[in-house]
Amino acid sequence: MNLVKKISTIVVIAAISISCDGKKKEGETTDVATDTTEVVADTTKVETASTIVDVALGNPDFSTLVAAVKAAGLVETLSSEGPFTVFAPTNAAFDKLPAGAVDSLLKPENLEKLKGLLTYHVVAGKFDAAAVTEAITKGKGKFTVTTVQGGKIDLGLKDGKVTLTDANGKTSTVVIADVAASNGVIHAIDSVVMPK
Incomplete structure (x- = not known):
């Protein structure tokens, strides 16, 4: 009811x-x-x-991501109609980067690099976990998506979880799927993926 x-x-x-x-x-x-x-x-x-930005703001595990989105001037973009699928690195994912990497990315002189990194985590369209899993299965174990940044990420399955393989061959795993937002969906990942 x-x-x-x-x-x-x-x-x-x-x-x-x-x-x-x-x-x-x-x-x-x-x-x-x-x-x-x-x-x-x-x-x-x-x-x-409850846009993607609102959802991220409401979750303390995304505070580093939110700071980066604000610094890159992407709040308005990720609050727009979309829909978007965001593979959102948690704070723990950002902590895996080399010491000082996040602070360096947040500097004004690295604005374009930061925008590129963040938009590499965003795909146009709404892909919930069921749609991603189905596409991976139909693709015989791989589903390649083009990010808003323009680079590609290969999605796969390992031990029942969706994985991302970036342009450099590094992998990340979806740790929380299908966090709903009014303009798309968020999948939390355990490592930052990097464009070339």
């Missing part, structure tokens, strides 16, 4: 119990209906506001 039906049922039950009681208080039914309208409006706001 969806939220609107549940709330409607509560309103009907409240109205019946008030009329059965015979002691209806003036304005009581109206107050319940007003509260119902507010709940429905709030739910709509939450559903429409």
